[in-house]
Amino acid sequence: MSITRETVEQAARLARLTVAEEDKDRLAGELSAIxxxxxxxxxxxxxxxxxxxSVVGATARMRKDAVNAGDYxxxxxxxxxxxxxxxxxxxxxxx
Amino acid sequence: xxxxxxxTIADARKGMAEGKFSSVELTQACVDAMQASTDLGAxxxxxxxxxxxxxxxxxxxxxxxxxxxxxxxxxxxxDLFCTEGVQTTAASRILQGFKPTYESTVTxxxxxxxAVFMGKLNLDEFAMGSSNTTSYYGNVVNPWQSSDKPDMQLxxxxxxxxxxxxxxxxxxxxxxxxxxxxxxxxxxxxCGITGLKPTYGRCSRWGVVAFASSLDQAGPMxxxxxDCGIMLGSMAGYDPMDTTSVDTAVLDYTAELGAGVKxxxxxxxREYRVDGMPEEVExxxxxxxxxxxxxxxxxxxxxxxxxxxxxxxxxIVAPAEASSNLARYDGVRYGYRADAPEGLPEFxxxxxxxxxxxxxxFGSEVQRRIMIGAYVLxxxxxxxxxxxxxxxxxxxxxxxxxxxxxxxxxxxxTTPSPAFGITxxxxxxxxxxxxxxxxxxxxxxxxxxxxxxxxxxDGLPLGVQLLGKPFEEVGLLRVAQAVEHAAGFNATPQLxx
Numbered sequence: 025m026s027i028t029r030e031t032v033e034q035a036a037r038l039a040r041l042t043v044a045e046e047d048k049d050r051l052a053g054e055l056s057a058i059x060x061x062x063x064x065x066x067x068x069x070x071x072x073x074x075x076x077x078s079v080v081g082a083t084a085r086m087r088k089d090a091v092n093a094g095d096y097x098x099x100x101x102x103x104x105x106x107x108x109x110x111x112x113x114x115x116x117x118x119x
Numbered sequence: 120x121x122x123x124x125x126x127t128i129a130d131a132r133k134g135m136a137e138g139k140f141s142s143v144e145l146t147q148a149c150v151d152a153m154q155a156s157t158d159l160g161a162x163x164x165x166x167x168x169x170x171x172x173x174x175x176x177x178x179x180x181x182x183x184x185x186x187x188x189x190x191x192x193x194x195x196x197x198d199l200f201c202t203e204g205v206q207t208t209a210a211s212r213i214l215q216g217f218k219p220t221y222e223s224t225v226t227x228x229x230x231x232x233x234a235v236f237m238g239k240l241n242l243d244e245f246a247m248g249s250s251n252t253t254s255y256y257g258n259v260v261n262p263w264q265s266s267d268k269p270d271m272q273l274x275x276x277x278x279x280x281x282x283x284x285x286x287x288x289x290x291x292x293x294x295x296x297x298x299x300x301x302x303x304x305x306x307x308x309x310c311g312i313t314g315l316k317p318t319y320g321r322c323s324r325w326g327v328v329a330f331a332s333s334l335d336q337a338g339p340m341x342x343x344x345x346d347c348g349i350m351l352g353s354m355a356g357y358d359p360m361d362t363t364s365v366d367t368a369v370l371d372y373t374a375e376l377g378a379g380v381k382x383x384x385x386x387x388x389r390e391y392r393v394d395g396m397p398e399e400v401e402x403x404x405x406x407x408x409x410x411x412x413x414x415x416x417x418x419x420x421x422x423x424x425x426x427x428x429x430x431x432x433x434x435i436v437a438p439a440e441a442s443s444n445l446a447r448y449d450g451v452r453y454g455y456r457a458d459a460p461e462g463l464p465e466f467x468x469x470x471x472x473x474x475x476x477x478x479x480x481f482g483s484e485v486q487r488r489i490m491i492g493a494y495v496l497x498x499x500x501x502x503x504x505x506x507x508x509x510x511x512x513x514x515x516x517x518x519x520x521x522x523x524x525x526x527x528x529x530x531x532x533t534t535p536s537p538a539f540g541i542t543x544x545x546x547x548x549x550x551x552x553x554x555x556x557x558x559x560x561x562x563x564x565x566x567x568x569x570x571x572x573x574x575x576x577d578g579l580p581l582g583v584q585l586l587g588k589p590f591e592e593v594g595l596l597r598v599a600q601a602v603e604h605a606a607g608f609n610a611t612p613q614l615x616x
Contacts, residue, residue, distance in 0.1 A: 031494070038493040039442060040449070040470065041486055042478030051490070054547060058491055061548045062431040062504070065511055075509030076516060079333070079564025080320045080365060080589055087359065099220040103453035112451050115465050115472055 027055040123148040124289045124616060128192055128346040131292055135181065135191055142181070142191025146174035146235050149193040152616030153237060153290045156262075159614065161285040163198050163256045164206045165238035173235040180233065188353050190233030195285045195294035198239035199246055200226050200337070201326040205236075209328040210244045210254035213480030214454045223326025224358045225295060225337045232353040237291045241281030244482045245445065246302055246330045249553040250544055251280025253484045261310055261538050262288040262612035266578040269613075273538040273579070276306030276553075282340045283310035289616050293341035293350050297327060299334045300433050301557025304569040304584055307340055308533035311571045311580030311612065313603070314340040315347040315596075316557075318589045319564035320365035322351075323358030331440035332363075334433075334561050344570065344600040348372035351592065367590060375597040381415030383598065386526035390426035391556060396535045400581060403573045404532045407583050410605035411530070411598075419526050423518040428511050429559040430551060435495050435508035436562075442492025445485070450476030516563040519586070528598045529586040531556050533569040537579035560586050568599045572606035580610065 029048045032055065036043040043051065097110040106113040123145045126134065134140055150167040170193060177191035201207050201219035208214045222230070230236075243253045251259040251274060259280040261273040275284040279296035283306035286294050296303035298316035307314025315338045322337040329335060339350030352373070357366040387408055392401065412418050450456035450472060457475040459466050466472040481489065495504035522529060533556060544550065560567040566589070569582040583602060587595030 027494075032490070035490040035494045035497075036474075038497060039486075039489045040446075040473045040477055041481070041489065042471075042474040043486075051487070054487055055491060055494070057547050058434060058487075059494075061551075062434050062508075065428060065431050065435075065507055068425070068428055068511055068514070070507060070510035070514070073510040073513050075506050076512040077509075078363070079516065079562075080318065080363075085362060085366075102220050103217050105450060105454070105456035114451055114469060115459065117466070117469050 027052045027059065124152045126292065127343050128292045128341060128349050129343065131192060136186065142174040142177040142235060143171060145191065146170050146193045149237055149291050152288070156288055156290055156614070156616050158260065159262060159284050159288055160241055160257045160259045161281040161288070161290060162195070162238045163208055163210065163241050163281070166205060166236060167238070170235050170237050177233050177235060185233065187233030188349060189229060191235060192233070192293070193235045193237050193291050194229065195237050195240045195282060195291040196226060197242055197279055197282050197295050197297060199242060199297055199328045200295060201328070202226055202236070202239065205239060207239065207328070208256065209246070210242045210256055211481065211485065212255040212455055213448045213477070217454050221326060224323035224360060225327065225354045228353050228356060234353070240285055240294060243278035243280065244485050245328065245441070246278040246297055246299055247441070247484050247488055248277040249301070249305055249550055250274040251277040251306070252541060252544060253482055255482060258541055259284050262614035263311060263538065263579055264613045268540070271540045274309065274541050274544065276309035276538065278302040279306050279340060283307055283312060283314070286310070286312045286340050286342060287612050288614055293339060293346055295337060295354070296340045297335055297337050298561065299330050299437060300561045301554040303338045303340060304533050304557045304567055305553060307569040308571070308580065308582030309538040311608070311610065312340060312342055313344055313347050313568065313570055314338065315351060315568040315592070316560070316566060317351060317355065317592055318566045320363050321355050321590070321592070323356070323361040323364045325358055325360035329444040331437040332444060333440060334437060344568070344596055344603050345373055345376055347568065348376065348596045365590070370593055372592055372596055375593050376600050378597050379414060380411055380598055380601045383528065384417045384419050384526040385411050385598070386419050386421035386522055386529040388421050388423045388426065388522070388529060388531060390423050391531045393535060393555065399575050400532050400535060403581050404530070404583055407572055407602055407606065408530055411601065414601055414605065421522050421526060421529070423522060423559065425511065425514045425518050426559055429515050429562050430555055432508040432511040432515070433558045433562060434551060435504050436512065438488040438492035439496050439505050440492070442489045442496065445489055448477060448480065449473045455480045512562050515559055519563045519565055523588045528595060531584045531586070533557065533582035533584040537575040537577070537581055556584060565589050566592050566595055568595060570599050570602050570606070571608040572602065573608065574610055
């Protein structure tokens with residue numbers, strides 16, 4: 025599988041990453057190499073094999089549907105790059 | 120009181136219990152060592168003052184009868200564990216300045232048992248790498264030097280490279296690591312120390328910055344098998360905050376140490392002989408098998424037929440999960456936020472703010488993996504890539520289940536080579552080959568430990584890996600200690616404090 029510049033742009037958009045124009049060809053090559061490497065899996069027959077969901081066979085546990093933490097906005101907001109009162113603030117968006 | 124920093128955890132515990140020295144003296148020795156060794160780049164955020172305060176507190180507790188398992192023991196903490204009030208970066212620019220308002224479960228457990236934290240250790244950015252050269256905060260240097268090229272700086276391995284370098288250079292007595300595809304075992308082997316990846320689910324992942332959630336597992340790195348067992352006893356345990364943490368009793372992981380290997384069956388998987396592997400790696404592996412046989416173990420040839428599918432499957436599963444986990448870094452709630460484009464007062468959209476922040480905040484290896492992850496999870500490809508990899512994972516796990524029907528433990532080399540130079544670093548897929556022997560156990564979730572057993576022709580440490588049945592770390596450590604004693608590895612790195 026060879027990755028094109030357009031595919032790089034699409035993956036970057038899905039991943040919300042700004043990629044510089046001059047890096048796109050390099051990334052196309054690098055991503056192609058990785059996908060080329062993983063494509064050897066196609067040779068393995070997995071027709072009757074279920075996907076592994078848990079390595080230790082654990083099942084999801086139930087817990088009480090109850091509030092067990094909260095009411096500490098200062099702790100929650102302590103690392104916010106920007107805030108207004110008890111809200112995260114983001115730059116004004118001009119559409 | 121010199122060289123207290125060179126003690127094992129077991130010996131330091133004994134010395135303090137007998138009143139031969141205090142935790143303050145021990146911790147001061149580690150602070151001096153840390154401050155004399157900043158060239159190694161092992162610590163991102165050293166916390167010497169807090170360490171000495173904690174040591175004084177530990178001495179007071181001991182005086183009043185407390186004897187916690189790690190009381191007064193100086194440890195380094197990989198900077199992937201959230202530590203309350205102490206910067207936690209994951210070695211990424213995007214988390215620069217982030218000071219968690221909570222403590223991870225694993226570090227809480229260590230503090231509960233009296234450990235003293237020396238600071239936050241460097242790693243590959245978001246634990247993605249095998250050389251510790253992807254950190255935003257600089258490379259980590261391996262304290263070992265090649266006799267062939269003594270001036271060349273070597274990588275410590277990764278991603279827990281700071282942990283391995285600090286423990287090997289005697290800057291702390293032990294350190295926490297995390298292992299997703301080999302990130303504890305490979306750097307332990309490169310730096311001549313012991314590193315244990317427990318069974319998936321043994322240690323809580325709560326408060327550990329997530330990379331690939333179905334693979335990530337915390338574990339100890341130290342200078343003996345016994346020390347790894349002591350640390351695991353503190354780190355492990357059920358945690359309701361992590362739904363994949365397993366609700367089993369906390370064990371004494373040192374319980375069977377010294378019991379030997381007589382009558383045990385040790386498997387040698389034929390698929391772990393790979394092309395281009397240096398003869399010295401194969402030789403040490405076979406010598407270790409011979410030593411176990413001499414001690415009464417039965418050596419059994421086994422087959423793990425899907426071994427070579429593990430690495431390609433890993434490079435689908437890990438980036439896919441990473442792309443989801445790292446979606447949370449958007450410049451809104453914590454960490455780095457990019458400035459608006461030059462000359463403009465604002466971003467034109469919220470999405471532009473996200474993408475610019477992430478483009479500037481993540482390094483190139485992280486970006487590459489996020490993009491691969493986004494691609495393999497995208498509409499139309501999910502089944503062909505992610506589900507295919509998960510099916511292959513079932514086959515890999517089945518190989519181990521069948522093997523453990525015949526043997527008690529499996530012996531392999533940890534890495535296909537000793538540490539390489541920082542400037543000789545292989546690129547791309549070639550770099551990924553470093554983890555060819557460690558990734559299969561990660562994919563199956565089983566425990567693995569790397570034990571140093573000898574030196575390469577250039578005087579660099581080499582390790583062997585022992586793999587055990589799920590949740591049977593007690594027996595695994597017993598075999599590992601038999602290997603440790605037989606090998607008698609006591610070489611020390613050139614750059615040792």
